[in-house]
Amino acid sequence: MRFFLGALLLLAIAAIAPMFVRLEYFYFAGFVVLQFIVLATAWNILGGFAGYVNFGTGAFFAVGAYSAVALYKAVALPLGLQILAGAATAGLLGLGVGLLTLRLRGIFFSIATIAITIILETVVMNWTYVGGAKGLPILRPTEIPLHFTNYTQWLFFVMTGIVLIAVAIARYIQTGWIGRGLRAIRDNEGAAECSGVPTLKLKLAAATVSGALMGAAGAPFAQYLSFIEPSSAFSLNYAVNALAMPIIGGTAHWIGPVIGAILLGSVQQIVTVTISSEMNVLVVGVMLVVFVVAAPEGVLGLWRRYVLKKGDE
Amino acid sequence: MKTILKLVAAFAAAAILGASAQAQQPIKIGIGIAQTGPLGGGGKAALLALQIWRDDVNAKGGMLGRKVELISYDDQTNPSIVPGIYTKLLDIDKVDLLIAPYGTNVTAPIMPLVKQRNKLLMGNFSFDVNAQIKHDMWFNNAPWGAGALAWGGPFLDAAQQLGGKTIAFMAADAEFAQNLCTGGRAIAKAKGLQAVYDQNYPPNSVDFSSIIRAVRAAKADIVFICSYPAESAAIVRAVAEIGVGPTVKIIGGGMVGLQFAPIMEALGPLLNGFVNYNSYVPEKTMTNPAVKGFLDRYSVRAKAEKVDPLGFYLPPFNYAIGQMLEQAIGATKSLDDKVLAEYLRKNVMKTMVGEIKFDTVGEWTTPRVVMAQFRGIKGKDLEQFRLPGKQIIIAPAAFKSGDLLPYDKARN
Numbered sequence: 014m015r016f017f018l019g020a021l022l023l024l025a026i027a028a029i030a031p032m033f034v035r036l037e038y039f040y041f042a043g044f045v046v047l048q049f050i051v052l053a054t055a056w057n058i059l060g061g062f063a064g065y066v067n068f069g070t071g072a073f074f075a076v077g078a079y080s081a082v083a084l085y086k087a088v089a090l091p092l093g094l095q096i097l098a099g100a101a102t103a104g105l106l107g108l109g110v111g112l113l114t115l116r117l118r119g120i121f122f123s124i125a126t127i128a129i130t131i132i133l134e135t136v137v138m139n140w141t142y143v144g145g146a147k148g149l150p151i152l153r154p155t156e157i158p159l160h161f162t163n164y165t166q167w168l169f170f171v172m173t174g175i176v177l178i179a180v181a182i183a184r185y186i187q188t189g190w191i192g193r194g195l196r197a198i199r200d201n202e203g204a205a206e207c208s209g210v211p212t213l214k215l216k217l218a219a220a221t222v223s224g225a226l227m228g229a230a231g232a233p234f235a236q237y238l239s240f241i242e243p244s245s246a247f248s249l250n251y252a253v254n255a256l257a258m259p260i261i262g263g264t265a266h267w268i269g270p271v272i273g274a275i276l277l278g279s280v281q282q283i284v285t286v287t288i289s290s291e292m293n294v295l296v297v298g299v300m301l302v303v304f305v306v307a308a309p310e311g312v313l314g315l316w317r318r319y320v321l322k323k324g325d326e
Numbered sequence: 327m328k329t330i331l332k333l334v335a336a337f338a339a340a341a342i343l344g345a346s347a348q349a350q351q352p353i354k355i356g357i358g359i360a361q362t363g364p365l366g367g368g369g370k371a372a373l374l375a376l377q378i379w380r381d382d383v384n385a386k387g388g389m390l391g392r393k394v395e396l397i398s399y400d401d402q403t404n405p406s407i408v409p410g411i412y413t414k415l416l417d418i419d420k421v422d423l424l425i426a427p428y429g430t431n432v433t434a435p436i437m438p439l440v441k442q443r444n445k446l447l448m449g450n451f452s453f454d455v456n457a458q459i460k461h462d463m464w465f466n467n468a469p470w471g472a473g474a475l476a477w478g479g480p481f482l483d484a485a486q487q488l489g490g491k492t493i494a495f496m497a498a499d500a501e502f503a504q505n506l507c508t509g510g511r512a513i514a515k516a517k518g519l520q521a522v523y524d525q526n527y528p529p530n531s532v533d534f535s536s537i538i539r540a541v542r543a544a545k546a547d548i549v550f551i552c553s554y555p556a557e558s559a560a561i562v563r564a565v566a567e568i569g570v571g572p573t574v575k576i577i578g579g580g581m582v583g584l585q586f587a588p589i590m591e592a593l594g595p596l597l598n599g600f601v602n603y604n605s606y607v608p609e610k611t612m613t614n615p616a617v618k619g620f621l622d623r624y625s626v627r628a629k630a631e632k633v634d635p636l637g638f639y640l641p642p643f644n645y646a647i648g649q650m651l652e653q654a655i656g657a658t659k660s661l662d663d664k665v666l667a668e669y670l671r672k673n674v675m676k677t678m679v680g681e682i683k684f685d686t687v688g689e690w691t692t693p694r695v696v697m698a699q700f701r702g703i704k705g706k707d708l709e710q711f712r713l714p715g716k717q718i719i720i721a722p723a724a725f726k727s728g729d730l731l732p733y734d735k736a737r738n
Binding site for chain 2: 036037038039041042045135138139145146147148150152153163165234237238239240242244245248250282285
């Protein structure tokens with residue numbers, strides 16, 4: 014109950030934020046951080062809970078983005094339906110990819126997800142309806158919903174909603190039988206199978222939900238940029254960040270990716286416009302190495318060890 | 327009474343000091359420009375040129391009695407971070423004027439933002455980004471004007487003069503290359519040239535042996551290439567190793583990267599015979615004392631800052647962006663975006679790269695893409711590229727410095 018009240022409170026804050034914060038920069042930068050919360054949370058469902066490392070975040074994100082763009086161009090679909098369509102398409106992709114690749118384990122699964130990104134990027138590059146390799150400028154709708162004064166504020170509010178849904182789903186998975194099954198797969202898939210855990214079904218469910226959430230995060234991307242082109246939509250940066258954020262925050266709990274995304278996403282936004290953008294990627298790398306070596310359980314592990322004094326059990 | 331007088335005096339002093347402080351505040355010009363990523367090399371050279379312009383203006387006392395401050399961020403050649411950078415420039419840094427990033431994909435995302443905020447935006451070598459948005463305060467400093475035809479036209483005219491009838495296309499699956507080749511295909515069709523080979527390839531390809539062999543097998547007279555820097559270098563090497571066959575009379579067209587010093591230096595004599603687009607080459611028909619003086623000063627700083635030491639392609643045009651702002655601000659005595667845009671729209675801009683007039687969509691009214699043929703390059707000495715006769719201009723006629731030689735003759 015407390016979780017849902019907190020979620021409603023956050024949504025309300027996002028709704029009334031424009032009354033207090035008028036700087037558009039806040040919404041542009043905030044949107045990116047929120048987008049990474051969704052991606053990190055989605056990645057953690059398969060990568061953190063089940064231990065299947067997905068390097069294809071860019072593919073799912075871009076499938077969501079391009080599904081939304083195609084439908085917006087074809088029938089001027091409203092943003093809400095674009096997000097649903099992006100989530101559905103990326104979810105189906107997750108299911109398909111899962112069927113094809115989830116029999117692979119470890120590094121072989123990860124390599125397969127990179128291959129899928131490359132294949133899909135090549136397809137989109139040659140799909141002229143959505144701009145192909147040249148990209149496609151998007152004219153945002155002239156009508157701005159609710160009380161918002163510009164479209165970026167509206168996108169920020171919508172992305173806050175997606176964040177809350179993504180986190181609620183991750184929390185539900187973690188605390189329920191699905192989460193227990195996924196953790197069993199992560200610890201020892203053979204033993205889990207022998208114990209009656211329906212491993213393939215659970216992995217497929219995790220891949221579908223994870224893909225759908227990544228697609229939902231990608232759907233507003235073209236409206237945010239007013240432009241879409243394959244190299245930025247399929248960027249490897251999404252895969253790197255979606256992986257680094259849960260590792261930094263902690264993969265064992267749904268709050269880990271949220272902490273990692275807020276921490277890393279905010280630092281990246283600050284570094285981009287203060288020290289140097291070149292440092293941006295370096296920051297991700299250095300933080301990743303530091304956390305993997307010094308705090309393999311992420312911020313959550315540090316919290317447990319030094320604040321709750323619980324040790325390594 | 328004395329207290330009141332003191333207070334009034336204090337307020338007056340504060341007001342005067344405040345006004346004085348306002349007058350002393352610099353004019354802030356903001357830009358997000360690639361310092362890393364695929365366009366990082368060009369972006370560094372472009373930013374250096376703008377810094378030289380800033381220093382020149384400030385040495386003369388600034389504009390409107392105020393110094394000029396350039397605030398720049400690295401856009402990493404990544405469109406997704408550009409809106410954040412430009413809103414930061416406007417909302418946090420509170421810049422007075424904006425210059426667009428170098429390139430099309432990174433400029434497109436800020437067009438709605440500047441339109442929504444009624445901001446003047448000086449374009450920087452992008453292509454056709456205002457076609458849909460139609461922002462009336464957009465002025466793109468790029469020599470190709472509003473269409474891709476300016477690139478392919480002179481190349482294919484020259485090819486026909488050599489008797490070319492069949493054409494092979496190869497293009498990277500990426501924005502700029504596809505735009506270029508789309509224009510090339512349209513012109514080739516209009517000229518009645520027969521396309522015997524047409525192949526797109528994934529960006530960042532490094533092995534072109536199969537494509538070059540296919541071009542050779544197709545026995546084309548003309549080979550029109552639209553490629554990015556790393557690919558351009560790989561294609562030149564593949565052509566040197568495998569050969570394109572004796573039928574080819576002209577090869578090149580839209581190869582990005584053959585304008586950049588590190589690639590020119592690395593390829594050296596392998597470039598001989600290639601015909602490629604450019605914005606500036608140091609031929610006697612094109613150079614002028616202003617550009618030469620600028621490039622002399624630029625090369626000293628470029629060496630120190632380890633950026634493109636030649637700086638032919640982007641730097642003169644970036645300096646020219648500064649000159650246009652200087653002219654507009656000087657003439658209007660204003661920093662108001664609308665006033666400056668009105669001036670830029672109605673007047674001929676006098677810059678060191680020539681006189682520029684903008685059309686209704688903010689592109690050059692008269693495009694002038696230079697087509698030049700590499701000739702007589704020996705060894706890998708970079709300094710030779712500063713001499714005339716190494717890149718013979720074959721078009722446009724106003725800058726022509728020699729006739730086109732068939733590829734086979736010019737490469738030896």
